[in-house]
Amino acid sequence: MRRRTSLVKTALAAVLGAVLVAGCSSSSDTGDSAAPKQSAETGPVTLTFWAWAPNIDKVVAIWNKQHPEIHVTLSTQSQGDTLVTKLLTADKAGNPPDLAQAEYQALPTLVTGGVAADLTAYTGPIKSQFTDSAWQLVSFGGKTYAVPQDYGPMMLFYRADLFTRFGLTVPKTWDEFAAAARTLRAKDPKRYLTTFSAGDPGWFAGLAEQAGASWWSIDGEKWKVDIAGEPSRKVASFWGGLVNSGVLQGQPMYTPQWNKAMNDGTLLAWPSAVWGPAVLAGIAPDTKGKWAMAPLPQWTAGEQKTGLWGGSSTAVMAKSKHQDAAAKFAVWLNTDPTAVDALVTQGSLYPAVTAGQSTPALTKAPDFMPNQPDFYQTAKQISGTAAAVTWGPDVNVTYTSYRDAFGKAIQAKSDFATALSTMQSATVADMKKLGFDLAGG
Amino acid sequence: MDDPGRAAGGSGRPGSGPTGSGPARSRRRRAVGSRLAPVLFLLPAAVLFVLFLLIPIGYAILLSLHGQRVRGGLLGRRTEVWVGLDNYRAALADPELWHSLVRLVIYGLLVVPIMLGLALAFALMLDVPTARLRRFSRIAIFLPYAVPGVIATMLWGFLYLPGVSPIRYAAEHLNLPPPNFFGVHSIFGAVANVAIWGGVGFNMIVLYTSLRAVPSELYDAARVDGCGEWQIATRIKIPLLVPAIVMTTVFSLIATLQVFNEPMTLRPLTNLIPSTWMPLMKIYRDAFIAGDVYSAAATSVVLALATLLLSLGFLRLLQRRAFAEER
Numbered sequence: 001m002r003r004r005t006s007l008v009k010t011a012l013a014a015v016l017g018a019v020l021v022a023g024c025s026s027s028s029d030t031g032d033s034a035a036p037k038q039s040a041e042t043g044p045v046t047l048t049f050w051a052w053a054p055n056i057d058k059v060v061a062i063w064n065k066q067h068p069e070i071h072v073t074l075s076t077q078s079q080g081d082t083l084v085t086k087l088l089t090a091d092k093a094g095n096p097p098d099l100a101q102a103e104y105q106a107l108p109t110l111v112t113g114g115v116a117a118d119l120t121a122y123t124g125p126i127k128s129q130f131t132d133s134a135w136q137l138v139s140f141g142g143k144t145y146a147v148p149q150d151y152g153p154m155m156l157f158y159r160a161d162l163f164t165r166f167g168l169t170v171p172k173t174w175d176e177f178a179a180a181a182r183t184l185r186a187k188d189p190k191r192y193l194t195t196f197s198a199g200d201p202g203w204f205a206g207l208a209e210q211a212g213a214s215w216w217s218i219d220g221e222k223w224k225v226d227i228a229g230e231p232s233r234k235v236a237s238f239w240g241g242l243v244n245s246g247v248l249q250g251q252p253m254y255t256p257q258w259n260k261a262m263n264d265g266t267l268l269a270w271p272s273a274v275w276g277p278a279v280l281a282g283i284a285p286d287t288k289g290k291w292a293m294a295p296l297p298q299w300t301a302g303e304q305k306t307g308l309w310g311g312s313s314t315a316v317m318a319k320s321k322h323q324d325a326a327a328k329f330a331v332w333l334n335t336d337p338t339a340v341d342a343l344v345t346q347g348s349l350y351p352a353v354t355a356g357q358s359t360p361a362l363t364k365a366p367d368f369m370p371n372q373p374d375f376y377q378t379a380k381q382i383s384g385t386a387a388a389v390t391w392g393p394d395v396n397v398t399y400t401s402y403r404d405a406f407g408k409a410i411q412a413k414s415d416f417a418t419a420l421s422t423m424q425s426a427t428v429a430d431m432k433k434l435g436f437d438l439a440g441g
Numbered sequence: 442m443d444d445p446g447r448a449a450g451g452s453g454r455p456g457s458g459p460t461g462s463g464p465a466r467s468r469r470r471r472a473v474g475s476r477l478a479p480v481l482f483l484l485p486a487a488v489l490f491v492l493f494l495l496i497p498i499g500y501a502i503l504l505s506l507h508g509q510r511v512r513g514g515l516l517g518r519r520t521e522v523w524v525g526l527d528n529y530r531a532a533l534a535d536p537e538l539w540h541s542l543v544r545l546v547i548y549g550l551l552v553v554p555i556m557l558g559l560a561l562a563f564a565l566m567l568d569v570p571t572a573r574l575r576r577f578s579r580i581a582i583f584l585p586y587a588v589p590g591v592i593a594t595m596l597w598g599f600l601y602l603p604g605v606s607p608i609r610y611a612a613e614h615l616n617l618p619p620p621n622f623f624g625v626h627s628i629f630g631a632v633a634n635v636a637i638w639g640g641v642g643f644n645m646i647v648l649y650t651s652l653r654a655v656p657s658e659l660y661d662a663a664r665v666d667g668c669g670e671w672q673i674a675t676r677i678k679i680p681l682l683v684p685a686i687v688m689t690t691v692f693s694l695i696a697t698l699q700v701f702n703e704p705m706t707l708r709p710l711t712n713l714i715p716s717t718w719m720p721l722m723k724i725y726r727d728a729f730i731a732g733d734v735y736s737a738a739a740t741s742v743v744l745a746l747a748t749l750l751l752s753l754g755f756l757r758l759l760q761r762r763a764f765a766e767e768r
Contacts, residue, residue, distance in 0.1 A: 085729045111516050113732065140516045198712050221514050255710050257604030266604075393516060397731050400716050407712035411625065430731065434519065435510040 146313035199252035209307030216392035240416030278348035528739035560644035583642035
């Protein structure tokens with residue numbers, strides 16, 4: 001019996017040793033080069049594309065019909081931040097897709113992770129087709145890492161029918177906005193003008209941009225982080241005062257409860273972006289034709305400024321084996337007139353490419369808002385007033401900190417400006433830990 | 442349990458007879474076969490254990506001793522560097538981790554006693570000889586366990602959100618005070634409820650099966666002595682169930698220490714659950730949202746050691762009770 005158990009033990013040890021040796025010998029390397037690495041493409045190529053824009057499969061189908069030698073397979077994995085997480089993980093595992101839809105604020109994270117490929121060689125010819133502020137969103141240190149797809153200037157959506165019913169006028173300044181909110185609460189305690197969402201950091205970032213905040217800026221070779229600066233504090237205190245006194249709701253957006261509130265008129269207004277009608281069509285189908293759009297209320301009467309919320313670009317992954325073909329598709333998707341037209345009509349995206357902003361599809365009203373035929377003319381005018389934005393290398397950390405800090409502030413009814421300080425310290429601590437150079441210590 | 446040879450069903454003990462032709466040779470062949478059999482039976486499990494448990498754990502420990510730093514200016518590439526025990530020091534000094542451990546204790550004190558108490562009560566009730574609708578009740582109590590965790594949480598999320606909750610609707614129409622599931626204190630109950638609802642069925646089946654293994658002569662003897670059902674339950678059934686109760690408690694403790702599904706899925710619906718509400722959520726945030734697998738690995742090693750110590754300590758404490766039968 002002693003011999004039998006020692007034989008079992010020896011066998012187990014041998015198996016363990018063999019597998020450990022095999023495991024240790026394959027070490028992971030994180031410093032992959034991003035240089036384009038293939039020679040001439042021969043034979044049909046299949047590209048994988050992770051994207052979530054509505055109806056983008058129809059646009060991809062157009063490409064596949066026109067280019068049988070480069071077949072693009074679309075995969076709707078997830079959206080926004082979650083997709084960035086998946087891309088980082090897939091890249092670490094060595095099997096990322098060839099292309100991915102990357103929101104602008106996610107690009108620096110992808111660049112520092114070595115996940116996004118340098119596309120400067122492919123994008124030189126098309127740079128002039130975009131505005132400088134749109135190109136700034138995809139370029140860092142003189143190199144371009146993606147092709148801008150759509151643009152998200154912020155604007156106010158409101159229920160025109162309910163505004164008439166309650167005698168509210170469209171607010172042109174934030175003070176008027178607060179007054180309208182109070183009037184509505186006095187007339188109908190079951191309704192709110194809008195909600196402040198602790199779950200949508202991009203939304204708040206756009207509002208802060210409108211007030212002149214510049215959360216990240218570049219000072220030579222150093223980063224400057226200013227999340228708790230004066231403009232942001234102004235915005236936070238404004239909303240905090242209204243939420244804590246019950247004038248505005250403090251529940252997150254994009255929940256079943258919020259969908260219902262938008263659909264049945266519990267919420268009357270929604271500061272959102274130009275892609276708003278597509279979302280409204282999905283969550284509040286009963287209210288078609290009842291929403292109208294106006295520029296965001298301003299901080300000073302007579303000003304015309306706005307911020308950006310969302311908007312994405314098409315990036316090529318550094319570990320893709322077909323970077324030539326992928327770059328070709330990325331450029332086509334975002335600049336070719338047929339493609340841009342399809343993105344607009346099918347996906348309700350507002351294109352970043354300048355020529356696309358006057359495409360014929362944008363001369364009529366969006367499907368969900370037939371009552372506003374000059375929607376896109378107004379949108380183009382608003383988009384020209386959008387602030388220029390620089391995103392930092394660890395936006396995910398800032399965004400998570402936003403959700404935690406503002407969630408806590410709403411629940412404890414405390415000062416929203418302190419939540420900004422929490423975000424600032426979390427972001428600075430993370431950047432220092434990673435070894436970035438920060439201006440101002 | 443104590444002789445692997447017997448458990449593996451070997452063809453017999455190796456003979457110690459004289460070497461020679463015929464019967465001795467076949468006896469030797471039988472001997473070699475019966476020595477290889479246990480190894481071959483264990484091999485698949487051993488390989489899987491090594492591949493999917495030992496190697497990942499080893500890799501996680503390796504990761505926890507590294508960190509990432511940026512090389513090359515403004516948007517330099519993140520590279521892996523050796524940091525030794527820095528990640529552990531940072532993890533243990535992080536107040537968020539300690540806050541989440543406190544919340545974990547509160548959550549555990551809610552979930553484990555209530556879930557096991559209900560499971561025990563249901564098992565005892567089902568075992569009473571005059572119980573009706575036994576099969577239907579068993580299935581009905583077990584059914585929530587079959588619902589996947591995320592779906593169950595989303596289901597309960599609909600029931601909790603005041604705007605869409607039928608419970609709130611009913612309360613308002615019956616003129617009762619509407620329940621607030623997303624309150625500062627009630628959030629623990631809300632999350633615990635989902636776990637209890639899902640876990641009672643499984644634990645009840647385990648306890649019920651143990652109860653069925655009790656010889657019925659004990660009950661007959663007790664009834665002859667004049668015991669009622671209640672006394673049979675408290676004086677005979679529960680003491681005999683203690684090993685099973687201890688086992689389900691240990692499993693529940695381990696599962697509670699890893700709570701993740703329920704709070705993560707409820708998080709987008711309410712302002713009350715930060716990204717570090719529970720330790721495993723903090724690990725997920727560090728690894729996948731902040732992109733720092735290294736400190737997440739360190740925190741998870743700390744959590745794993747805590748789980749190990751807790752369950753071993755608990756078992757050591759109740760050693761005699763738990764394994765009384767095996768002695």
